[in-house]
Amino acid sequence: MAEEGIHYTFESAGFPGELLVVRQVVIDERLDRPYRARVELAHHDIDADIAQYLGKDCILEIHRGANVRRLVGLVRHVRESEDQHNAQQNVLCEVVPAYHLLSLRRDTRIFQGMSAPDILQEVLSGGLSPYGRSVELRLEDTYEPREYCIQYEETDLDFADRLMQEEGISYVFTHDGDQEVMVLRDRNAQHPDVASGALVQFQPHNQNILDVEPVHRFRLRHRSRITSVVARDWDWTKAGSMKVEAEDRTTDPAGTDRESYEQGEGRSLTITGYSGTAYAKEDSTRQAQIRREMHVRDAITGAGTGSVIQFAPGTVFELTGHEVAGCDGRYLITAVQHISLPPGGVDTDGTTPEAYHNRFECIPLDTVYRPTRRTPKPRIPSIQTAMVTGPAGEEIHVDEHGRIKVQFFWDRQNPADETSSCWVRVEQPWAGPSWGFWYVPRIGMEVVVHFVDGDPDRPLVSGCVYDGANALPYPLPDEKTKSTIKSNSSLGGGGFNELRYEDLAGSEQIYTHAQKDYNEVVEHDHNTLVHNDQTNTVDVNQTQTIHNNQTEQVDVDQTMTIDGNRTVVVEGDYSETVLGTETRTVTGAVTETFDATETRTVTGDLTETLEANETIDIGSNQTETITGNHTLTVSTDMTHTITGALTKTVIGGITQMTMGTYDVTADAGYTVVAPAGVKILAAGGLSVSAPGGVTHVDSQKSWVGLWKFDGGANNFGWCSFKIDVIGMQVGAANLKSEFAMIKTEVYAAELHVTSGTAIGTFGTWLRNAGASVEVQPNSEV
Known part of the structure; x- marks a missing residue:
């Protein structure tokens, strides 16, 4: 096609168009990348301040008759050219989309409960709106909400690029208005045809067809690529196997399967839909699919040169007329470079170029396009600290899994409350099924946070540290030999439980303090060995229940002092053995009640001394058996009252002696029976x-x-x-x-x-x- 119709225009609010002449243009465009146009301008105002061009909106157009290729952007870079003429000022400008300037915005922030498209909408709208730009999300796939997603020390551009690459979302720019529009897509069918028409004729340079914009060179490349992907992660809320896994498997034309096992590749899977006890959703199947599609995308690629000025990334053309079988077909353009050199210039390959030509890359349209994961996810190889947060008025904020909320010290957006972060798991020294260690960091504590595999989206609390707000339990270095586990009563404090160790030589001690109750459960034996003294003090009541036998041995003396009453109830037999003497002193009255019989055996002498009266009340019979003598001494009077009969049987004789009179009164008669005789002296x-x-x-x-x-x-x-x-x-x-x-x-x-x-x-x-x-x-x- 004749080149005389090609010309370029450049307009910008920074300088009038009539004073500018476009000398050279090189435009690089690629799917999923900000475009960049390098424009050399000749300015007839040699005294113009080129700094005024910086950041201005501009429009670059390539004209071929009525066919106009338009590119809209911002001037990112401007400088004077080394090739200057007396009558004009040569200026080199770099034009980029406003999205490219998001590389100058760096942030660290948290997104919670949002899907990737929702996050992208917020980041891109917020970043582009200062430049009057907008973004359109033309997405058809389903994207699960991410429980927690951190932009960690990333530019807004890198963060947005990374999210789109993780989710298989591509983006392009359209230039229909005065500002470019960023468009996000996730399906090949969403890509439109080339604006000048999808059908493109293949025409080598040795042919001259004046009425078309042809492709002059084109070739296909075939590569061996990964054919299958296994995506794997784990869901810690699942009982049993925590595995989350999916695969998307194909083979190459030769039938060979080359698998990529990806766990934590680029990012972890999205595990979401927390229902109160476990997660209900995950995207392993979709991730395996889009990762495989990314790998096989470049199995067949095309590259060529031509003069179609409307070639743009994300548009579709149909090549026809190629002399090599298999080259004709429909292709999705993935990259294009537009080149215009001044007359007499030499192209990079040493040939004399046209006033305009382009180089392009493409893939067959039936190959699903997925962006390459070229933007690495930031890793946090070290630890950080954060503050435990929760609702106002609470001291402990925890869910059913023992997770807590934290606020990182770099977080300048979220309030220090229960919304500051996702639920964060807490590391324990031991964690078994319903057993192990359990300490929950409380609101206001400073905690140490690790990140699983360095992933900022997977924080894990591993401990706590003292700080200016949370002082140590004991002053240091004065109490440096003390080690303690000490809690604080909640709500309100004022009490504590503690297990403390004192390791000072000569003063070693283990101290236990229970603010209220102290309960011990021993399923088998419990042994206590005290090599010196032991003191137990109970300020109120003590109850001891022993369901079997109890043995107590005191090698020396035992002293028991009871300030009040003492009651002993023995439901079975009671046996007490004193190998030495026994002395009992009762200052008050003594009452003994025996519901059955009582047997007392005294192998030695029995001496009873009553300093006052004695009353014996026997409800039934009384029998006394004395194998030796019986002596009864009464210092004053003695009276026996018997309401029934009195019978005395004496195998030997009876001797009764009185210093006074001896009176016998028998109201019903007195009978003496003495077969051997009665003798009265x-x-x-x-x-x-x-x-x-x-x-x-x-x-x-x-x-x-x-x-x-x-x-x-x-x-x-x-x-x-x-x-x-x-x-x-x-x-x-x-x-x-x-x-x-x-x-x-x-x-x-x-x-x-x-x-x-x-x-x-x-x-x-x-x-x-x-x-x-x-x-x-x-x-x-």
């Missing part, structure tokens, strides 16, 4: 008083001492009667005695016989050492 005399009469019926009676009978009527009947009387006095108003045989030895006797007295014997023997008998009338001897 009464040195002071014997007096029997029986107003109702005395009847003696025995074979023989013997009295020694003074014998005196007083009574209205006394009857004596004996088979044998012997009286040895030293002194005898009988006074009878009516005495009748009948003896079969009577022997009387009287040394001094007096017999007063009153009327009505008779003594009769069948045989009488009387010895009288000195006796007198006085017989009254009506008496007979």
Whole structure:
């Protein structure tokens, strides 16, 4: 095609168009990259201040008749050219999209609960709006929300590029208006045809077809590429296998499978949809697919040169007329370089170029385009610290997995509350299924944060550090030998639990403090060995329950002091053995109650001393068995009251002695049964008083001492009667005695016989050492 119709225009608010002449243009455009146009201008105002061009909007156009290729952007760089002429000023300008200037914005910030498109919309809109630019998201795929996504020390451009590369999103720029528009796409079908028409004729340089814009050179390249991808991650909320894995598998034309196993490649999988106990969604299947599509994208690529000024990345053309079979077809342009050299110039390959030509790269349209993951994700190889956060009024903020919220000190956007971060897991020294260590950092603590595999999106709290707001439990270095685990009561504080170690030589100590309750559970044995003293102090009550036996051994003395009452309940038997002596002192009253029998065995002597009265109340019988002697000494009076009968059985004799009188009173009668005889020794005399009469019926009676009978009527009947009387006095108003045989030895006797007295014997023997008998009338001897 004839080149005389090619010309260029450049307009900018920085300098009038009529003063500018475009001398040279080189434009580099590529999918997923900001374009860059290097323009050399001749300015007729040699005194112009070129600094005024910087940052200005500009429009560069390539004209071929009515066919106009337009490029809109900003002047990013401007300088004077080394090739200067007296009548003009040569200026070199670099034109870029406003998106390119996002490389000058660096930030560290957090996005929570947002999908990649949502994050891109926020970042790009915020970055482009100061330049009057906008972004359009023409996306059809489904993108799961990311629980946590950090832009960590990245430029806005790198961060946005990285997100789009991770998600398989491409972008292009359109130039229809006064400002370029950034357009995001994720499907090949969204790419339009080349503006001048999709059908492009292949025409080598040796042919001259004047009415078309042809492709002069074109070749295809075939490469061996990865054919399959296995994407893997893990979901720690899943019980059992935590594996999250998907694969997308194909082979090359020869049937060979070349697999790429990618775990943590570029980024971890998106595991999301937390339902309160576990995550419900993940994108492993989609990630495996777009990663494989990225690898196989360049298996077949095309490259060529031509003069189609409307060639642009992200547009589709159909090549026709190529002499090599298989080259004709529909292609998606991935990169293009537009070149215009001044007359007489030489192209980079040494040939004399046209006023305009381009070089381009493309892929077959049936190959899914995915951007290369060229932008690495930042890694945090070291640790950081952050502050634990939570709702106002709370001291501990934690979820069911023990995760906490933190605010990094570099975070200048999020408030220091429960929204400051995602839930962050907390490392513990030991973590088993419902067992292990558990300490939860509290709001206001400064914690140490690691990042799994250095990934900023995967923070992990590994510990805490003291700082100016959180002082150490004990002053240092004064208490440097102390080590402690000390908590604080919540809410409000004021109390603590503590396990403390003192390692000062000579003062070693383990100290335990429980603010309220202290509970111990030992499933088997519990042994305590104290080599010196032990003191236990209980300020209120103590309860000890032993479900089996208890043995207590005290090698020396035991002293127990009870200021109040003591109650011991033994539901079974009670046995107490004292190998030495036992002394019990009770200053108050003693009450003993035995619901059954009591047996006491004293192998030695038993001495009981009562300094006051003793009362024994026996509800039933009492039996005493004494194998030896029984001595009872009563210092004053002794009274026995028996409401029933009294029976005494004495195998030996009974001796009773009293210094006073001996009185026996029997209301119902008094009976003495003595088969061997009864002997009464009464040195002071014997007096029997029986107003109702005395009847003696025995074979023989013997009295020694003074014998005196007083009574209205006394009857004596004996088979044998012997009286040895030293002194005898009988006074009878009516005495009748009948003896079969009577022997009387009287040394001094007096017999007063009153009327009505008779003594009769069948045989009488009387010895009288000195006796007198006085017989009254009506008496007979």
